[in-house]
Amino acid sequence: MIGPLQALNYADVDLYNLPVLRNIIQSYYQGLTLHGVLNALVFTQFFISGWMLYLPVRDLGAKINLKFAWGTYIMMTAGLLIAAVPLLLDQATVLYTFYPPMQGSPVFYIGASIMVAATWFVLGQVVYTWWAWKKANPGRVTPLVTYMSVATWLMWFIASLGLVIEALTMLVPWSLGLVKGIDPLLSRTLFWWTGHAIVYFWLLPAYISWYAFLPRHAGGRLVSEPLVRLAFAMFLINGTPVGLHHQFSDPNVANSWKVIHMLLTFTVAIPSLLTAFSVAASLEDAARARGGRGYFAWMGKLPWNNPVFTGQVLAMVSFILGGAGGIANASYSFSGVVHNTAWIPGHFHITVGTATTLSFMAIALWLVPHLTGKRLAQPKVALWSMWGWFAGMMVFALGMHWQGLLHVPRRSHVSAMAQSLETVFEGTKLPAAITGVSGVMLFIAGVMFFYVLFKTLLSPKVQDGESVALPYSDAMNPAGQQLASAGLLTRVTEPLLALFVVGLLAVLLVYLPVILPMITNYQFIPGQQLW
């Protein structure tokens, strides 16, 4: 609901003054905080915690402590509800990045911390289950879906340390009034330690589906299991030590470290490029198996009438552009042109807002029927909702990237300026109109998707969902079952805990020299309420 209102803001249409809205949302910024927190932090985390617990447990055929699993779910929901109170009361309008010295109610920071802490319990349960399996099956290669899930969870542990340290040592004591001020630079640095890698916590669960299930939906095979393992191992080692690419314009961070983080960012694009080529190859394999021919004509043979398939492929297509934009953002010399402009929301709505979100929406179209034993209602409407979301986000990205290049700032209530957007930022009439249209398209696509979802949930049960097998894909080049006879790549990438230690050391290596001088020069800046 709030997203389209924001898109209209960037079309110079201000609905925030409507009396109905005024009673619910006090300001554009309260709305933006709700939008960022609920989409980027809550929706992603809840989906991922369920998906990446269910998959490895089913994959290993393990029995887990369900009371513990429900306990983590209750803890996560409790954290969310606690954080929701100050958010809704306009007492924590600090945006999803927190950015001190803006200061929200301590209840918000505590609730958010409880919510994030709950992910560690899910993580613990998955790693414990995997470890027990390894003990019971010495010499065996970890099955692929479990491998990808455990690697992602371990990466998330390394990634989340920054935010956890920021919350426990800075945000919570400061918001409770126990210390007299807070250091904005240190808190930003700790935030972006987590803040970049969190994008892989959002993306890799979609990769799991693109690798393990999508080829099957398409009628083809996964190309190479050892290659997938390599990609995930690379994210585990290299996903986190890159966060300074969000802080190129921050003062008091040495240029040399910014450049090192930039170069490391370019290397973390490699596992995504591996993914791009390897997933494209498995789609081609599927299409040729269905009689596809030619250099490009084979694409027509893919099962475009299946919303589960189409949604995920459209998500990938958006990510080609989103990923390319990311590499532009990460370039130190180009960053100054786009940083803090509308270009950036353009970038991340075709990454997290489409590559991740549309993949999760498409996955839900088989996962919900699978879990509930119900039949997907209205598959045609579902298909349209996939196309609608994709088209809406592409149009949105066009409008926002374009406005960014015309210097329109992000996070700005531009529709409330004394003069029109076009007067202040010349040439924005067309991109602003495009952005507004996209908001309406996305609203309609969202309504269609939820209609299908709820209609499915409310329909009668037709089978026992849990007895249905997961739609695993076969691999052209499997990793094998026994480590001793497996290829080099499989053997090198199997010891995930050792790779985890390497990843942790890499982060410490590139972060400690940046952070230690900030700690020794800690600045106590008093909190501010800008809303």
Ligand code: HAS
């Ligand atoms: Fe980003 C800002 C750089 C990926 C999300 N990013 C953001 C923010 C968010 C975000 C939320 O360097 C805003 C934060 C804020 O509020 O300030 N990003 C990158 C780079 C990558 C990248 C280098 N971002 C993501 C992903 C996200 C995400 C993934 C969420 C899920 N990003 C940045 C930078 C900034 C930034 C700067 C700060 C900007 C600033 O100035 O503030 C890379 O990981 C991208 C690598 C990806 C590729 C693409 C691979 C393509 C694939 C699809 C293949 C398609 C197929 C389809 C096979 C190289 C895998 C074929 C189809 C057929 C029909 C055959």
Ligand code: HEM
């Ligand atoms: C920010 C629109 C869905 C995550 C924004 C902004 C717009 C927007 C215009 C920029 C606001 C500003 O900078 O002032 C929309 C529309 C959506 C949608 C029309 C679909 C109906 C999503 C989804 C996600 C998402 C699905 C993630 C899963 C974010 C985040 C921000 C944002 C993290 C940044 C908030 C901030 O700067 O503090 N959205 N959005 N959005 N959106 Fe969306």
Ligand code: CU
């Ligand atoms: Cu980043």
